[in-house]
Amino acid sequence: MLNFDLIRIGTSSFSEKDWVGPFYPEGTNTSDFIKLYSQRYTTVEIDSTYYAIPGQRTIDNWVSKTPDDFLFTAKFPRSIVHGGDGPQPDPKVILNPDKTYPDRDRFLEVMSGLGPRLGPYVIQFPYFNKKVFPSKYEFFDRLNAFLDDLPINYRYAVEIRNKWWLTEEFTLILRRYNVALVLVDQAWMPHGDEVMRKLDPVTSDFVYIRLLGDRKEIEAITENWDKEVIDRGDRLERWVKLIAKFTAQEIPTLTYANNHYAGHAPSTVDRLQKLLQDIAEAYKTD
Numbered sequence: 001m002l003n004f005d006l007i008r009i010g011t012s013s014f015s016e017k018d019w020v021g022p023f024y025p026e027g028t029n030t031s032d033f034i035k036l037y038s039q040r041y042t043t044v045e046i047d048s049t050y051y052a053i054p055g056q057r058t059i060d061n062w063v064s065k066t067p068d069d070f071l072f073t074a075k076f077p078r079s080i081v082h083g084g085d086g087p088q089p090d091p092k093v094i095l096n097p098d099k100t101y102p103d104r105d106r107f108l109e110v111m112s113g114l115g116p117r118l119g120p121y122v123i124q125f126p127y128f129n130k131k132v133f134p135s136k137y138e139f140f141d142r143l144n145a146f147l148d149d150l151p152i153n154y155r156y157a158v159e160i161r162n163k164w165w166l167t168e169e170f171t172l173i174l175r176r177y178n179v180a181l182v183l184v185d186q187a188w189m190p191h192g193d194e195v196m197r198k199l200d201p202v203t204s205d206f207v208y209i210r211l212l213g214d215r216k217e218i219e220a221i222t223e224n225w226d227k228e229v230i231d232r233g234d235r236l237e238r239w240v241k242l243i244a245k246f247t248a249q250e251i252p253t254l255t256y257a258n259n260h261y262a263g264h265a266p267s268t269v270d271r272l273q274k275l276l277q278d279i280a281e282a283y284k285t286d
Contacts, residue, residue, distance in 0.1 A: 001280070001283055001284075002244060002247055002276065002279055002280040002283060003247055003250075004276070004280070006246075006247050006250065006251070006252045006253065007243060007247060007252075007253055007255075007276065008042050008043040008071060008252075008253070008254050008255070009041065009042075009043070009254075009255045009256075009257075009269050009272050009273060010041045010042065010043040010044045010045060010255075010256055010257075010269060011037075011041070011044060011045070011256060011257050011258070011259075011265035011266060011268075011269055012044075012045045012047050012210070012212075012256045012257065012258040012259075012265065013044070013045070013046070013047040013048065013259075013265075014033050014034055014037040014044050015030065015033055015048070016225050016259060016265075017030070018224050018225040018226045018259075019225070019226065019264075019266065021226060022226045022227060022264065022266070022267075023040075023264075023266045024036055024037075031061075032065075034061070034062055034065050034066060035065040035066070038065070038066040038067055038070045040266075041269060042069070042070060042071060043070065043071040043072070043073065043119065043254060043256075044070075044071075044072060044073075044256075045072075045073045045074070045075070045122065045210075045256040046072055046073065046074040046075065047075055049074040049075050049076070049077060049107070049111070050075040050076070050077060050078050050124070051077075051078065052077075053077060053103070053106055053107050053110055054110060054111075055110075056110065056113060059110060059111070059113040059114060060113070062114065062117070063113070063114060063115070063117060066117060068116065068117075070117055071117060071118075071119040071254075072114055072117050072118060072119055073119040073120050073121070073122060073157075073208075073254065073256070074111055074118075074121055074122065075121075075122045075123075075124055076104075076107065076121055076122065076123045076124065077103050077104075077107055079093075079100060079103045080094070080095065080100040080103055080104055080107075080123075081094065081095075081123055081124060081125050081126070082094065082125075082126055088132075089126055089128060089132045091131075091132045091133060094125075094132075094142070095142045095143065095145075095146040097145075097146075097149065101149075108121075108151065108154065118154070119155065119254065120154075120155040120156055120157045120180065120206070120208060120254065121154060121155070121156050121157070122156075122157050122159065122182065122208070122210075123156060123157065123158045123159070123179075124158075124159040124182070125158070125159065125160050125161060126161055127161040127162060127188075128161075128162055136162065136164070136165045136167075136169075136170075137169075139165070140165075140169060140170060140173060143158070143173060144173050144176075147173065147174075147176075147177040147179055148177065150177070155178075155180075155204070155206070156177075156179045156180070157179065157180035157181070157182045157204070157208035158174055158179055158180070158181065158182060159182035159184055159210065161186070161188070161189065163188065163189050163190055166190070166195060166198065166199065167199070168199055171199055171200065171201070171203050174203035174204070175203040175204075178203075178204045178205065179203060179204055180203055180204035180206055180207060180208045181201050181202075181203045181204075181208075182208045182209070182210055183195060183201055183207065183208070183209045183210070183242075184209070184210045184211075184212060185209075185210070185211045185212060185213065185232075185235060185239065185261065186210075186212040186213065186214075187212075187213070187214040187215070187216070187217070191235065191238060191239075192209065192238070192239060192242050193238050193241070193242055196242070202246070202249075202251060205251070205252070206251065206252045206253065206254060207246050207251055207252070207253045207254070208253075208254050209239065209242075209243070209253060209254065209255040209256070210255075210256050210258070211232075211236075211239070211255065211256065211257040211258060211261045211268060212258045212260060212261060213230070213232070213258060213260045213261035213262065214260070215260045217230075218230060218260050218261075218262075218263060219260070221263075222263055225259040225263060225264055225265070226264060227263055227264050227267065228262040228263045228264050228267045228268070229262070229263035230261075230262045230263060231262070232261060232262045232268065233271070236268070236271055236272055236275060237275060239255070239272070240272060240275040240276055240279060243255065243276065244276070244279050255272065257269050257272070
């Protein structure tokens with residue numbers, strides 16, 4: 001039996017205007033997006049926090065327009081994980097306590113206003129070349145110190161874009177602090193089932209999955225996000241099998257789809273949910 005209470009699936013962001021028509025009713029005001037979204041899905045990943053820390057009015061609005069059991073996750077600000085707004089990561093700033101902790105503390109304080117609706121924070125790093133971190137161990141040391149300083153009353157998930165850094169040493173650091181490893185479907189990163197063949201990806205009491213796709217590939221096809229333009233069915237079937245495995249172990253999973261994955265994030269979510277329902281039906285007939 002598939003325990004759907006342990007499974008939440010949503011999109012990365014809810015504010016896409018191209019969704020008016022195919023997802024939100026025609027004529028929907030942007031101020032009503034989150035209310036309508038939360039009537040369809042149980043969780044959303046907030047992408048905008050990567051670019052700017054929201055104000056209290058925004059937090060209050062999200063709370064007032066969503067059910068009590070709705071769950072928000074949010075990306076850490078780029079000032080912390082990227083080192084600023086520049087095109088290249090700044091190694092002098094990334095995770096540096098003196099330079100990033102003020103933003104960290106302000107971000108955590110503001111987001112805490114979500115109360116029980118607050119889910120894990122996503123600490124998403126870009127790809128780091130050797131000019132940023134000459135070796136993975138320099139990054140691991142800095143990450144370990146950063147995680148050690150984080151308040152323990154929140155949940156966290158870490159995503160890296162250097163596939164060769166997916167090692168036992170890396171997962172040991174995450175496991176030490178009960179921080180989830182983000183399993184990501186992204187252009188140059190291995191699929192979750194490939195990661196599982198290499199190491200144990202469960203480093204916390206939940207699993208976090210992000211379906212991102214290939215931005216360059218899809219933007220060469222479309223600039224609109226109102227329908228799927230790439231068939232990711234085979235890859236989604238592989239993800240569903242993983243989700244079912246984690247659920248069988250009583251491990252909660254959080255999965256988020258980006259528009260750049262297939263062209264229309266809500267359609268990806270709906271396909272995932274349908275595939276999970278198919279598995280559940282198959283269990284009933286066994």
